[in-house]
Amino acid sequence: MSRDVVILGVGMHPWGKWGRNFVEYGVKAARDALKDAGVAWRDVGFVSGAATMRCGYPGYVAGATFAQALGWQGAEVNTSYAACASGSQALAAARAKIQSGACDVALVVGADTTPKGFLAPQKGERPDDPDWVRFRLGITNPTYFALYARRRMEMFGDTQDDFALVKVKNAKHGFVNPNARYKKCFTAEDVAASAMVADPLRLMDICATSDGGAAVVIASETYARKLGVRNAVKIAAISTVTPTYASAVIEMPDLATDSGAVVEAHSFRAALPIKAYEEAGLGPKDISVAEVYDLSTALELDWMEDLQLCERGQAAQLVRDGVTTVGGRLPINPSGGLACFGEAVPAQALAQVCELTWQLRGQSGERQVANAKVGITANQGLFGHGSSVILKR
Amino acid sequence: MSTNENGEQKPRVPVLEGWFTHTDDKPHLLGTQCKGCGTYYFPKQTSYCKNPACDSEHFEVVELSRTGKVWSFTNACYQPPEPFVSPDPFVPYTIAAVELEKEKMIVLGQVISGVDVSDLKAGMEMELVLDTLFEDASSQKITWKWQPVANAQNSKGAKP
Numbered sequence A: 001m002s003r004d005v006v007i008l009g010v011g012m013h014p015w016g017k018w019g020r021n022f023v024e025y026g027v028k029a030a031r032d033a034l035k036d037a038g039v040a041w042r043d044v045g046f047v048s049g050a051a052t053m054r055c056g057y058p059g060y061v062a063g064a065t066f067a068q069a070l071g072w073q074g075a076e077v078n079t080s081y082a083a084c085a086s087g088s089q090a091l092a093a094a095r096a097k098i099q100s101g102a103c104d105v106a107l108v109v110g111a112d113t114t115p116k117g118f119l120a121p122q123k124g125e126r127p128d129d130p131d132w133v134r135f136r137l138g139i140t141n142p143t144y145f146a147l148y149a150r151r152r153m154e155m156f157g158d159t160q161d162d163f164a165l166v167k168v169k170n171a172k173h174g175f176v177n178p179n180a181r182y183k184k185c186f187t188a189e190d191v192a193a194s195a196m197v198a199d200p201l202r203l204m205d206i207c208a209t210s211d212g213g214a215a216v217v218i219a220s221e222t223y224a225r226k227l228g229v230r231n232a233v234k235i236a237a238i239s240t241v242t243p244t245y246a247s248a249v250i251e252m253p254d255l256a257t258d259s260g261a262v263v264e265a266h267s268f269r270a271a272l273p274i275k276a277y278e279e280a281g282l283g284p285k286d287i288s289v290a291e292v293y294d295l296s297t298a299l300e301l302d303w304m305e306d307l308q309l310c311e312r313g314q315a316a317q318l319v320r321d322g323v324t325t326v327g328g329r330l331p332i333n334p335s336g337g338l339a340c341f342g343e344a345v346p347a348q349a350l351a352q353v354c355e356l357t358w359q360l361r362g363q364s365g366e367r368q369v370a371n372a373k374v375g376i377t378a379n380q381g382l383f384g385h386g387s388s389v390i391l392k393r
Numbered sequence B: 001m002s003t004n005e006n007g008e009q010k011p012r013v014p015v016l017e018g019w020f021t022h023t024d025d026k027p028h029l030l031g032t033q034c035k036g037c038g039t040y041y042f043p044k045q046t047s048y049c050k051n052p053a054c055d056s057e058h059f060e061v062v063e064l065s066r067t068g069k070v071w072s073f074t075n076a077c078y079q080p081p082e083p084f085v086s087p088d089p090f091v092p093y094t095i096a097a098v099e100l101e102k103e104k105m106i107v108l109g110q111v112i113s114g115v116d117v118s119d120l121k122a123g124m125e126m127e128l129v130l131d132t133l134f135e136d137a138s139s140q141k142i143t144w145k146w147q148p149v150a151n152a153q154n155s156k157g158a159k160p
């Protein structure tokens, strides 16, 4: 019997700064995904929620919160929290449930409502908390993104104009995505005119935080066949590996890397897709489209190399050549990426899966990647959380 | 203002206790070294070793190398949120990630004032110095900062 797990349906609530309850976004996305799947809510055996930490108790028990909002029907529930990888872990939990034979069809949901203004650490003197210490010393989130960006400039000769090209490319993609928050075809001049935040990164190089929701309905292939669904998009791999000691790259919120004096240092970002490729039995050459976590424009270039889609140091050249634009050989972030969405943490990894599903089905309209067969996602969050998911048709 | 309301010099107090030496003009960051495998930690690790191949629970406090090479650098153009304490108005500052050769570790820190992003390059030699992070009513809070070694030599050279 096949243990393949397929995606039956996907749905999203558009990203924005709507200021409403996160449950509303999650339920909208879930109902759309169920409708897309042709599955009745009462037939779902497992609800897997991605938690939000900013929306009180209902956010901590997101799986149950969404199940209740959709109408209690006796399904089993689960909630996952893994920072930016929360959606992938919720997806992994649902897939495992199906693979074990414990259920046939599962609903995975993530949604967030983000506060206004900057995220700041909690008050008080807390010298034991690395997050408190780094803010005390003046090290903010953009500091880390800027250090990575500058490292590219120093090592590979990337320029701020290259980073701006990434923004222009993603803006062009998001312009034709109805779920994107920012729908404007920004130009390189717009990026250059935006305020410098952390040299070399300007305001328009760095992603915002948003409200949004995404949901995925998955099932055993056997169940899909019973429904009469053939050639559904398959989940070929989900990697949620932790880093391997010692860290080679300085990671938020740390003030120092681990020491590589007695053990080899490893890059976490580069490790995430390795497990995914292994599990899928596929390689970088098989990839037709990727959705990567562009917290900054320059970070998209790092991800392209971490996913082994090109040699180290070559990513900017691919952008310059138009390879990563829809219509090019290897489109990156056809959704518009975080540049056009802004980050809605528990929904973001699922949003990547939604986009790839639409791409592999050929349902992406004006942003459709021609003949997309295999797609890969990548993201990374705090405390060793990250994920890479491979879908294939 | 580095004097208090009585016109006395404000004492210089480390902003974090036990994170760096501050008794002379050659400060060191204080880390630990595992007695089992020899790996280094900053900030100090004292409970158990994080090397998965090592089960040691014994550590020695060590002074880390006070010079290293620039890995990358940036600046802060906007005032960070609390607990950062900013002068009024906010003054942008430069930040460097410096690689220590012996410890094979990259350490972040502000760069001394007067050094701009355009003054730095990857691989440039830097050294650790102490400088004021902020002042409150009673004291100057000091922290570690990075300074280009070339700057230090130039300023020494300028002195009679």
Ligand SMILES: [Zn+2]
Pocket: B034, B035, B036, B037, B038, B039, B049, B050, B051, B054, B055, B056
């Ligand atoms: Zn050890």
